[in-house]
Amino acid sequence: MVTNPLGLDDSSGLTQPPSAGDIFVNKSFKALTAFFTWATILLLAYIVFKIGSEALPAVSKYGLEFLTSTTWDVNEGKFGILPEIWGTLYSSLLALGLGGFFGIAIAIFLTQDFLPYRVEMVLKNIIELLAAIPSVVYGLWGIFVLIPLLRPMCNFLNTNFGGIPFFSTSLSGPGMFPAALVLSIMILPTVAAISQDAFRAIPLKTKEAAFGMGTTRWEAILRVMIPTASGGIFGALVLGFGRALGETMALAMLIGNSNKISLSLFAPGNTLASLLALNFPEAGNHETSVLMYAACILLLITLLVNIAGAFIIAKTGSGGK
Amino acid sequence: MEATPLSTSPTTQETCNCESVCFVGSEATLPADVALDCQVEKIYYGDFLAVRDSYVPIHKNQITGFIGPSGCGKSTVLKSINRMNDLIRGFRFEGKVHFHGMDIYDKSVDPVSVRRNIGMVFQQPNPFALSIYENVAFGLRLNRFKGDMDEQVEKALRGAAIWDEVKNKLKNNGLSLSGGQQQRLCIARAIATEPRVLLMDEPCSALDPIATRQIEELMIQLKEKYTVAIVTHNMQQAVRVADQTAFFAVDISSGGRTGYLVEMAPTKELFENPQQKLTKEYLHGDFS
Ligand SMILES: Nc1ncnc2c1ncn2[C@@H]1O[C@H](COP(=O)(O)OP(=O)(O)O)[C@@H](O)[C@H]1O
Ligand SMILES: [Mg+2]
Numbered sequence: 001m002v003t004n005p006l007g008l009d010d011s012s013g014l015t016q017p018p019s020a021g022d023i024f025v026n027k028s029f030k031a032l033t034a035f036f037t038w039a040t041i042l043l044l045a046y047i048v049f050k051i052g053s054e055a056l057p058a059v060s061k062y063g064l065e066f067l068t069s070t071t072w073d074v075n076e077g078k079f080g081i082l083p084e085i086w087g088t089l090y091s092s093l094l095a096l097g098l099g100g101f102f103g104i105a106i107a108i109f110l111t112q113d114f115l116p117y118r119v120e121m122v123l124k125n126i127i128e129l130l131a132a133i134p135s136v137v138y139g140l141w142g143i144f145v146l147i148p149l150l151r152p153m154c155n156f157l158n159t160n161f162g163g164i165p166f167f168s169t170s171l172s173g174p175g176m177f178p179a180a181l182v183l184s185i186m187i188l189p190t191v192a193a194i195s196q197d198a199f200r201a202i203p204l205k206t207k208e209a210a211f212g213m214g215t216t217r218w219e220a221i222l223r224v225m226i227p228t229a230s231g232g233i234f235g236a237l238v239l240g241f242g243r244a245l246g247e248t249m250a251l252a253m254l255i256g257n258s259n260k261i262s263l264s265l266f267a268p269g270n271t272l273a274s275l276l277a278l279n280f281p282e283a284g285n286h287e288t289s290v291l292m293y294a295a296c297i298l299l300l301i302t303l304l305v306n307i308a309g310a311f312i313i314a315k316t317g318s319g320g321k
Numbered sequence: 322m323e324a325t326p327l328s329t330s331p332t333t334q335e336t337c338n339c340e341s342v343c344f345v346g347s348e349a350t351l352p353a354d355v356a357l358d359c360q361v362e363k364i365y366y367g368d369f370l371a372v373r374d375s376y377v378p379i380h381k382n383q384i385t386g387f388i389g390p391s392g393c394g395k396s397t398v399l400k401s402i403n404r405m406n407d408l409i410r411g412f413r414f415e416g417k418v419h420f421h422g423m424d425i426y427d428k429s430v431d432p433v434s435v436r437r438n439i440g441m442v443f444q445q446p447n448p449f450a451l452s453i454y455e456n457v458a459f460g461l462r463l464n465r466f467k468g469d470m471d472e473q474v475e476k477a478l479r480g481a482a483i484w485d486e487v488k489n490k491l492k493n494n495g496l497s498l499s500g501g502q503q504q505r506l507c508i509a510r511a512i513a514t515e516p517r518v519l520l521m522d523e524p525c526s527a528l529d530p531i532a533t534r535q536i537e538e539l540m541i542q543l544k545e546k547y548t549v550a551i552v553t554h555n556m557q558q559a560v561r562v563a564d565q566t567a568f569f570a571v572d573i574s575s576g577g578r579t580g581y582l583v584e585m586a587p588t589k590e591l592f593e594n595p596q597q598k599l600t601k602e603y604l605h606g607d608f609s
Contacts, residue, residue: 214434
């Protein structure tokens with residue numbers, strides 16, 4: 001029997017101080033959560049440190065020229081990742097444009113009383129399932145379904161509007177456009193889910209205010225709902241962009257892996273992530289260091305974008321307050 | 322053909338030449354000092370009969386107060402006046418609301434244009450997450466106002482007695498203001514388009530006593546230009562501001578909880594000499 005530290009009479013037996021066992025479980029639980037939190041942080045630090053130190057030889061050898069040069073020749077020992085940086089940003093921006101547009105449109109459709117609540121929830125879950133499809137499946141689908149489907153249209157655009165830089169080459173197989181299209185489908189769930197949260201966070205009184213002013217439904221959405229949710233929407237776009245930057249497998253399968261810089265949507269290109277994935281297996285000691293340098297750059301870009309996104313979401317409270 | 326240059330809706334003109342065609346004659350039956358004549362027969366939410374048989378004329382350039390115990394349908398009647406309740410699923414209105422020579426529940430009338438002509442201020446201050454300026458300019462932009470925007474915004478903010486407090490921070494977010502300021506901003510937003518009638522649903526209930534007094538003074542100023550209908554749960558407030566008072570109560574005799582108008586009279590008359598027993602009891606504080 002534990003003595004009651006407050007010295008209270010416990011004749012009714014209805015109040016008891018926590019037992020020694022309760023206190024032990026509570027303390028170990030605290031210690032355990034603290035341990036895992038710190039372990040995660042240490043692991044992250046260790047990864048960054050390890051990649052950084054492996055990259056160091058290449059950093060000191062190639063310096064900033066690594067970022068601006070365009071050749072990648074293992075035999076001559078020349079390395080530059082400008083085409084990969086370009087390809088990473090270009091494919092991600094294209095995907096952001098497409099996926100962002102449709103993601104926001106879906107968020108509006110699923111939150112602004114176009115559908116009964118149950119149907120909204122079913123559709124919301126189906127769209128979130130898109131995020132559960134493995135990257136390699138997207139890649140296969142892209143190769144065997146999407147590219148053959150797109151090729152006639154792309155080549156039509158190339159033959160008739162080849163003067164426009166975006167259409168200046170034909171699509172012979174893998175290329176920027178199919179890669180960006182698949183990428184946009186992959187970021188769609190992220191953008192749609194976070195934008196939906198932003199729209200759902202808008203209080204009913206805001207909607208009442210809009211209709212009370214005599215807006216039509218579209219005016220209410222365009223002039224009130226979207227501005228009110230804009231912080232959350234912007235955060236959704238940034239996080240979607242961050243996801244697109246780091247996506248590897250599907251892009252490695254679809255983008256064509258050629259280190260050229262081209263505005264043409266149908267030309268093959270390359271991204272940092274797929275450069276790493278495809279070159280590591282056969283890399284020697286020296287090339288490994290170079291690849292680690294490229295990994296650092298990718299890490300830096302995604303980190304910056306994700307921090308910016310999280311910051312914006314936190315600052316705007318994801319929608320109206 | 323537009324009545325006010327500030328409040329136009331393309332749809333009104335497309336669907337109905339309301340003022341000239343559909344409702345000729347109905348205005349003749351309206352006394353000259355009545356701006357809006359609300360004749361409720363029945364209001365339903367789904368199967369639930371919320372309000373019955375309430376005839377509430379809203380007098381021009383006066384403040385009409387709606388009082389009564391909670392749940393008696395004050396908000397329901399008020400929001401029916403500018404068709405805000407159309408947004409609620411299952412809402413059904415039987416009766417007529419004569420306004421400017423037409424019945425706003427006529428099939429040919431677009432509820433959007435009704436709301437552009439009858440402004441509303443809500444219980445909770447609800448400015449948009451836009452700048453103070455854009456909050457006030459909102460209705461003007463909506464109605465494609467062509468005049469001097471800055472001037473009209475300033476006029477509305479002055480009209481809502483908040484100009485001096487915000488004139489140096491028009492770019493700040495409307496949500497950054499205090500509760501009382503937000504409510505006055507909402508009033509400015511509502512009067513910027515100079516609607517004929519302003520509806521207010523317990524506009525002070527979320528405010529402290531000082532802000533409440535400011536809004537009450539403001540309402541008294543507003544009635545020079547506007548016709549105001551206000552719901553209040555506070556009888557003293559009705560005495561302080563209302564020229565006419567409508568007393569609603571709940572009828573539980575038939576098993577439901579149906580609200581209805583018990584009596585309506587000039588405020589002084591109603592409070593000093595109520596005609597109905599129920600009104601007397603309510604004003605005495607026998608129930609609330
Ligand atoms: N959206 C709604 N759906 C169903 N019933 C409602 C709704 N709004 C109000 N009611 C009912 O209508 C009656 C009158 O409500 P209300 O007009 O809000 O009363 P008051 O404003 O006088 O307190 C109440 O019984 C209330 O429960
Ligand atoms: Mg109410």
